[in-house]
Amino acid sequence: MNRDTVRHLQAFFDEYVSGFYSQGEDQENDWAIRLKEDHSQRVRENIIWISRQLLLPEQDILLAGVLGLFHDIGRFSQYITYRTFRDDLSENHAELGVKELAGAHVLNDVSMEERRIIEKGILYHNLYALPEGEDPRCLFFCRLLRDADKLDIWNVIIQYYHTEKDNHSRPAIELGLPDTPGCSQSILRDLCSAKSSLSSAVKNLNDFKLLQIGWLYDINFHPTFQEIDKRNYLKSMVSVLPETEDIKKVAETAEQYLAMHVQPNR
Ligand SMILES: [Fe+2]
Incomplete structure:
Protein backbone atom coordinates (compact mmCIF):
# COMPACT_ATOMS: atom_id res chain seq x y z
CA MET A 1 0.00 0.00 0.00
CA ASN A 2 1.31 3.43 -0.86
CA ARG A 3 0.08 6.98 -0.37
CA ASP A 4 -1.50 7.11 -3.84
CA THR A 5 -3.58 4.01 -3.14
CA VAL A 6 -4.69 5.53 0.18
CA ARG A 7 -5.71 8.76 -1.60
CA HIS A 8 -7.68 6.74 -4.14
CA LEU A 9 -9.45 4.77 -1.39
CA GLN A 10 -10.26 7.95 0.55
CA ALA A 11 -11.71 9.49 -2.65
CA PHE A 12 -13.84 6.35 -3.14
CA PHE A 13 -15.10 6.64 0.46
CA ASP A 14 -16.03 10.33 0.09
CA GLU A 15 -17.84 9.75 -3.19
CA TYR A 16 -19.59 6.60 -1.95
CA VAL A 17 -20.86 8.25 1.25
CA SER A 18 -21.98 11.44 -0.52
CA GLY A 19 -24.58 9.34 -2.35
CA PHE A 20 -26.42 8.59 0.91
CA TYR A 21 -27.28 12.19 1.82
CA SER A 22 -30.77 13.50 0.95
CA GLN A 23 -29.51 17.11 0.64
CA GLY A 24 -31.77 18.32 3.45
CA GLU A 25 -34.97 16.52 2.39
CA ASP A 26 -34.66 14.05 5.26
CA GLN A 27 -32.80 15.63 8.16
CA GLU A 28 -32.85 12.54 10.41
CA ASN A 29 -31.26 10.52 7.58
CA ASP A 30 -28.60 13.14 6.91
CA TRP A 31 -27.79 13.36 10.62
CA ALA A 32 -27.34 9.58 10.85
CA ILE A 33 -25.17 9.42 7.71
CA ARG A 34 -23.02 12.33 8.98
CA LEU A 35 -22.68 10.56 12.34
CA LYS A 36 -21.13 7.50 10.67
CA GLU A 37 -19.09 9.45 8.13
CA ASP A 38 -17.47 11.52 10.89
CA HIS A 39 -17.06 8.43 13.09
CA SER A 40 -15.25 6.61 10.25
CA GLN A 41 -12.82 9.51 9.78
CA ARG A 42 -12.12 9.75 13.51
CA VAL A 43 -11.57 5.99 13.80
CA ARG A 44 -9.08 6.38 10.94
CA GLU A 45 -7.31 9.13 12.92
CA ASN A 46 -7.40 7.07 16.14
CA ILE A 47 -5.99 3.93 14.54
CA ILE A 48 -3.18 5.93 12.92
CA TRP A 49 -2.44 7.55 16.27
CA ILE A 50 -2.29 4.20 18.11
CA SER A 51 -0.16 2.72 15.30
CA ARG A 52 2.30 5.61 15.59
CA GLN A 53 2.47 5.23 19.36
CA LEU A 54 3.34 1.56 18.79
CA LEU A 55 6.04 2.62 16.29
CA LEU A 56 4.62 0.51 13.45
CA PRO A 57 6.28 0.73 10.02
CA GLU A 58 4.81 3.31 7.62
CA GLN A 59 3.25 0.63 5.37
CA ASP A 60 1.33 -0.82 8.30
CA ILE A 61 0.18 2.64 9.41
CA LEU A 62 -1.26 3.27 5.92
CA LEU A 63 -3.05 -0.09 5.95
CA ALA A 64 -4.40 0.53 9.46
CA GLY A 65 -5.74 3.93 8.34
CA VAL A 66 -7.68 2.33 5.46
CA LEU A 67 -9.08 -0.31 7.81
CA GLY A 68 -10.25 2.43 10.18
CA LEU A 69 -11.87 4.40 7.37
CA PHE A 70 -13.69 1.40 5.89
CA HIS A 71 -14.64 -0.51 9.04
CA ASP A 72 -18.23 0.83 9.12
CA ILE A 73 -18.79 1.13 5.36
CA GLY A 74 -21.82 -1.17 5.75
CA ARG A 75 -23.55 1.38 8.03
CA PHE A 76 -24.65 3.60 5.16
CA SER A 77 -26.60 1.03 3.17
CA GLN A 78 -27.83 -0.45 6.46
CA TYR A 79 -29.40 2.88 7.44
CA ILE A 80 -30.84 3.59 4.01
CA THR A 81 -32.42 0.13 3.78
CA TYR A 82 -33.57 -0.42 7.35
CA ARG A 83 -33.41 3.05 8.99
CA THR A 84 -31.66 1.66 12.02
CA PHE A 85 -28.13 0.89 13.17
CA ARG A 86 -29.33 -2.17 15.11
CA ASP A 87 -27.91 -5.28 13.50
CA ASP A 88 -30.43 -7.48 15.34
CA LEU A 89 -33.32 -5.64 13.66
CA SER A 90 -31.69 -5.43 10.22
CA GLU A 91 -28.54 -7.27 9.19
CA ASN A 92 -24.93 -7.55 10.28
CA HIS A 93 -23.33 -4.26 9.17
CA ALA A 94 -19.84 -5.81 9.11
CA GLU A 95 -20.87 -8.48 6.58
CA LEU A 96 -22.78 -5.84 4.66
CA GLY A 97 -19.63 -3.67 4.53
CA VAL A 98 -17.49 -6.44 3.07
CA LYS A 99 -20.17 -7.07 0.42
CA GLU A 100 -20.32 -3.37 -0.46
CA LEU A 101 -16.53 -3.18 -0.93
CA ALA A 102 -16.50 -6.35 -3.04
CA GLY A 103 -19.38 -5.06 -5.19
CA ALA A 104 -17.55 -1.77 -5.83
CA HIS A 105 -14.26 -3.63 -6.67
CA VAL A 106 -12.53 -1.02 -4.58
CA LEU A 107 -9.83 -3.29 -3.15
CA ASN A 108 -8.57 -4.50 -6.52
CA ASP A 109 -5.42 -2.39 -6.25
CA VAL A 110 -4.25 -3.64 -2.86
CA SER A 111 -2.28 -6.86 -2.27
CA MET A 112 -4.07 -10.11 -1.36
CA GLU A 113 -2.64 -9.95 2.15
CA GLU A 114 -3.82 -6.36 2.67
CA ARG A 115 -7.23 -7.13 1.24
CA ARG A 116 -7.60 -10.08 3.59
CA ILE A 117 -6.66 -7.92 6.61
CA ILE A 118 -9.16 -5.22 5.60
CA GLU A 119 -11.99 -7.73 5.03
CA LYS A 120 -11.32 -9.75 8.19
CA GLY A 121 -10.82 -6.58 10.22
CA ILE A 122 -14.25 -5.33 9.13
CA LEU A 123 -15.91 -8.74 9.63
CA TYR A 124 -14.51 -9.15 13.14
CA HIS A 125 -14.79 -5.59 14.43
CA ASN A 126 -18.24 -6.06 15.97
CA LEU A 127 -17.79 -9.59 17.35
CA TYR A 128 -17.85 -10.13 21.10
CA ALA A 129 -14.44 -11.80 20.85
CA LEU A 130 -11.92 -12.37 18.08
CA PRO A 131 -11.67 -15.89 16.60
CA GLU A 132 -8.71 -17.81 17.98
CA GLY A 133 -7.40 -19.64 14.93
CA GLU A 134 -6.84 -16.53 12.81
CA ASP A 135 -3.43 -15.44 11.52
CA PRO A 136 -1.56 -13.36 14.20
CA ARG A 137 -0.82 -10.41 11.90
CA CYS A 138 -4.47 -10.19 10.92
CA LEU A 139 -5.52 -10.38 14.59
CA PHE A 140 -3.08 -7.59 15.44
CA PHE A 141 -4.83 -5.23 12.97
CA CYS A 142 -8.21 -6.39 14.28
CA ARG A 143 -7.13 -5.41 17.81
CA LEU A 144 -5.93 -2.02 16.63
CA LEU A 145 -9.28 -1.39 14.98
CA ARG A 146 -11.30 -2.51 17.98
CA ASP A 147 -9.37 -0.09 20.24
CA ALA A 148 -9.67 2.81 17.78
CA ASP A 149 -13.40 2.18 17.27
CA LYS A 150 -14.18 2.04 21.00
CA LEU A 151 -12.27 5.27 21.66
CA ASP A 152 -14.52 7.10 19.23
CA ILE A 153 -17.80 5.43 20.25
CA TRP A 154 -17.12 6.57 23.82
CA ASN A 155 -16.39 10.05 22.49
CA VAL A 156 -19.71 10.17 20.59
CA ILE A 157 -21.81 8.76 23.44
CA ILE A 158 -20.29 11.01 26.09
CA GLN A 159 -20.74 14.14 23.99
CA TYR A 160 -24.30 13.11 23.29
CA TYR A 161 -25.23 12.50 26.93
CA HIS A 162 -23.42 15.57 28.21
CA THR A 163 -24.43 18.16 25.64
CA GLU A 164 -26.96 17.12 23.05
CA LYS A 165 -29.55 14.73 24.46
CA ASP A 166 -31.46 17.42 26.40
CA ASN A 167 -32.24 19.24 23.16
CA HIS A 168 -32.91 16.33 20.86
CA SER A 169 -32.90 12.59 21.56
CA ARG A 170 -31.50 10.54 18.69
CA PRO A 171 -32.76 7.03 17.95
CA ALA A 172 -29.67 6.53 15.73
CA ILE A 173 -27.54 6.73 18.89
CA GLU A 174 -29.90 5.26 21.50
CA LEU A 175 -30.98 2.45 19.14
CA GLY A 176 -34.62 2.83 20.18
FE1 LIG B 1 -19.15 -0.93 13.24
Missing part, protein backbone atom coordinates in the same frame (compact mmCIF):
# COMPACT_ATOMS: atom_id res chain seq x y z
CA LEU A 177 -33.90 1.46 23.68
CA PRO A 178 -36.33 2.43 26.48
CA ASP A 179 -35.14 4.79 29.24
CA THR A 180 -36.55 2.58 32.01
CA PRO A 181 -35.21 2.26 35.59
CA GLY A 182 -32.88 -0.55 36.69
CA CYS A 183 -30.38 -2.58 34.74
CA SER A 184 -29.59 -6.14 33.76
CA GLN A 185 -28.16 -8.30 36.57
CA SER A 186 -26.06 -10.29 34.09
CA ILE A 187 -24.32 -7.11 32.85
CA LEU A 188 -23.68 -5.99 36.45
CA ARG A 189 -22.22 -9.40 37.27
CA ASP A 190 -19.92 -9.29 34.22
CA LEU A 191 -18.70 -5.79 34.96
CA CYS A 192 -18.03 -6.54 38.63
CA SER A 193 -15.83 -9.44 37.48
CA ALA A 194 -13.98 -7.19 34.99
CA LYS A 195 -15.60 -8.82 31.94
CA SER A 196 -17.27 -7.33 28.84
CA SER A 197 -20.92 -8.23 28.30
CA LEU A 198 -22.84 -9.52 25.32
CA SER A 199 -24.92 -6.89 23.53
CA SER A 200 -27.85 -9.34 23.55
CA ALA A 201 -28.15 -8.68 27.33
CA VAL A 202 -28.98 -4.99 26.72
CA LYS A 203 -32.64 -4.23 27.48
CA ASN A 204 -32.65 -0.50 28.28
CA LEU A 205 -30.47 2.63 28.12
CA ASN A 206 -28.78 1.91 31.47
CA ASP A 207 -27.69 -1.49 30.10
CA PHE A 208 -26.44 0.19 26.93
CA LYS A 209 -24.23 2.58 28.94
CA LEU A 210 -23.00 -0.24 31.18
CA LEU A 211 -22.17 -2.39 28.15
CA GLN A 212 -19.97 0.42 26.89
CA ILE A 213 -18.17 0.75 30.23
CA GLY A 214 -17.48 -2.99 29.92
CA TRP A 215 -15.62 -2.45 26.63
CA LEU A 216 -12.72 -1.35 28.81
CA TYR A 217 -12.07 -5.07 29.46
CA ASP A 218 -11.61 -5.67 25.75
CA ILE A 219 -8.97 -2.95 25.21
CA ASN A 220 -5.67 -4.23 23.86
CA PHE A 221 -2.98 -1.55 23.74
CA HIS A 222 -1.27 0.61 26.33
CA PRO A 223 -1.71 3.92 24.41
CA THR A 224 -5.46 3.30 24.28
CA PHE A 225 -5.62 2.88 28.06
CA GLN A 226 -3.64 6.09 28.47
CA GLU A 227 -6.06 7.93 26.19
CA ILE A 228 -9.13 6.61 28.05
CA ASP A 229 -7.54 7.90 31.25
CA LYS A 230 -6.54 11.25 29.74
CA ARG A 231 -10.00 11.85 28.25
CA ASN A 232 -11.67 10.94 31.56
CA TYR A 233 -14.06 8.57 29.79
CA LEU A 234 -14.91 6.35 32.75
CA LYS A 235 -16.07 9.15 35.03
CA SER A 236 -18.05 10.73 32.19
CA MET A 237 -19.84 7.43 31.46
CA VAL A 238 -20.55 6.65 35.12
CA SER A 239 -21.94 10.15 35.73
CA VAL A 240 -24.86 9.51 33.35
CA LEU A 241 -25.90 6.34 35.22
CA PRO A 242 -28.00 6.16 38.42
CA GLU A 243 -26.01 6.48 41.67
CA THR A 244 -26.70 3.02 43.09
CA GLU A 245 -24.43 0.76 45.13
CA ASP A 246 -24.18 -1.69 42.20
CA ILE A 247 -23.05 1.03 39.83
CA LYS A 248 -20.53 2.36 42.36
CA LYS A 249 -19.02 -1.13 42.44
CA VAL A 250 -18.92 -1.25 38.61
CA ALA A 251 -17.15 2.13 38.60
CA GLU A 252 -14.61 1.08 41.25
CA THR A 253 -13.78 -2.15 39.42
CA ALA A 254 -13.30 -0.26 36.16
CA GLU A 255 -11.20 2.52 37.74
CA GLN A 256 -8.90 -0.06 39.35
CA TYR A 257 -8.53 -1.97 36.09
CA LEU A 258 -7.75 1.22 34.19
CA ALA A 259 -5.25 2.41 36.82
CA MET A 260 -3.47 -0.94 36.61
CA HIS A 261 -3.27 -0.74 32.81
CA VAL A 262 -2.12 2.86 32.46
CA GLN A 263 0.98 2.21 34.53
CA PRO A 264 4.14 2.40 32.42
CA ASN A 265 6.14 -0.69 31.39
CA ARG A 266 3.21 -3.04 31.16
